[in-house]
Amino acid sequence: MSNIKQKIEAIMRDEGNTRFLSFESFLFVISLLYWGIIKLRNFLYKKEILKSGRLPCKVISVGNVTVGGTGKTPMTIYMTELLNRLGYKVVILSRGYKGGAEKTGGIVSDGRTIFMEPDMAGDEPFMLAEKLKNTPVIVGKNRLEAGMLAVEKFKPDIIVLDDAFQHLKLARDINLVLLDSHRPFGNTHILPRGTLREPLSALLRGDAFILTRSDSPPLNPYDLPGLPFSRTDLIGNKPVFRSFHVPYICNVVRQNPVASGYPVSVSYDAEFLKNRNVFAFSGIAKNDDFQRTLEAFGCRITGFLKFPDHYQYSDNDLSEIFHSTQELNADAIITTEKDYVRLVRRITWPIDLVVISIKISFGDDDDAFTRFIAQSLY
Template sequence: MPLERGWYNKSGWCYLLLPLSALFWCITRVRRWLFKIGVKASTRLPVPVIVVGNISVGGTGKTPFTLWLCQQLRQHGFTPGIISRGYGVRLAEPKLVLAQHSAAQVGDEPLLLAERSGCPVVVSPNRIAAGQHLLAKHPKVDIIISDDGLQHYALQRDMEIVLIDGQRGLGNGCLLPAGPLRELPSRLQQVDLVIANSGFHPLADGSMQIHASGAMALLADQPALTPQEAVTLIAGIGNPQRFERSVLAAGYQIAAQRFFADHHPFCAADFAGITTPILMTEKDAVKCRAFAQPGWYFLAVEAAPDQQIIDKLTTKLNLLRSHYGH
């Protein structure tokens, strides 16, 4: 996308949009202030809420981190559940994600989170209603992860975790639409944990790496994809360049690539004319299983935060436990 490239290449023409960014800042600042003084109502759920989000548009690795966080919470004795927006899905009421759902019904990321985490996942644009529905359906849940909910101030939270792209950083540091930021970098000073994904950032508390755990076939009984094979990359994610780097790091050769917009609703026609094996992201794979063909694979990945992040998270989880009497 030309605008996105301009943000991260720091193209001069982006600064022509600064008046619109100033308007965006005013609107978001007033909105947050209204929540702070109580003019706009916010709600606290009866269990602790951890928000995992970012201050920039585009992918920062929230999904693999959320899967890792679910494991950590279980190791600390919690029973986690997840609430999510369900991007691109129209929902009249909160919906519990089930195995028979498609990505078109509940969203690609919530479906992936439900499949991989083993945690109950509820989708709704209303995060409060989603949390209440989750607790009603799964009363044993004693902690909630709000996926990509940093700017949803109607839901009170006990911990805020923000991910930054360690390769691209915060771009030109401007708010939308002159830059990629939803909130100013100063917002990072107010959150509990800032994690740089796949790189270093001076504002981060630590970093995490994304490790590929191998290519998995979308269809059963398919031969393994050897790392030396040339593949065509397919991705409909916020930062396909990171996926490309992961594929190369895993040893695969890239013959061609087809990158689509984030959350692209894939159909069979998107794959026309491809003769090499196809390698896609796991988030995209959940949207393609209904029409998958032999030779289609996805790259499974795992998040690996460093010890600094693990130690800081452990300290904060212990404080949460004592506060809620766990």
């Protein structure tokens, strides 16, 4: 089963032509059926045959049109902090993907106390609750019901939806669409032949577009010959902003903080990893990007285990990580913050664990983006 899944994932990211009577052609046929279902669903919502519920507060959606890896959760954090600076009271709604409360819904945090562990909340909502101490976080597959709970319990000025561009059941006031500047539309095929969640015509619902990972030239000039980008027939005059992923060390879990001579809580800069032998692991949408991030820190990667996105680590997985660390003579283990929250209460690390997180920066577009949000909410 895992081999088939890996083959499908490779095809989804393949930019070659679909060969006749191949596995690619089989997936292409399924994608056509899926395309038809999505087009019908979107049409029914557009004609208001299916109704979108509206909440008595402003709603901002942070989403994308491809599967995983555009930086929705860091952008949700950025948006929440921006709205707080503008004086708004915010609640975050997330689906809680693969969490125990995904179907039933529930309050992860009231902004003071966290009530759910990662296995119930889902890794990303739990991370949001950990990082945004003054902002309630609610999960639930039905965002309208979750939104009604948010209004009842917390009376927010604004609700921020994490990864909800496709969730048309809840109306929103601002649709922010994130596009990876390297490959904004994947290979342009719909799931499962490609990584598009919807036909590109769905971009018409967007109110603003954010090009993420804009710190280096795009990998595919055909998709992004220049800025803002091609497909202007779908974007029109809507604003496009450039943003950047800024990696940083958010935590170092010391094996023995007293013996090492370092305090338990300390700020670490990028130099902390330079020339160190590290063993890395991650279970995110774009593990290769994480590996490139580590290389930019200047550390020596002795080994790297890559797992699927939202991966639930078993005891055997952790044993393999520890064994590989010892065998390869690494002096630190390194992983992502998203992976760390799934493991933080499960184990004691045999050597130092370095946790990497991502911040969003708009660089020169910061003032323009802030003005856009402030004016759109006025």
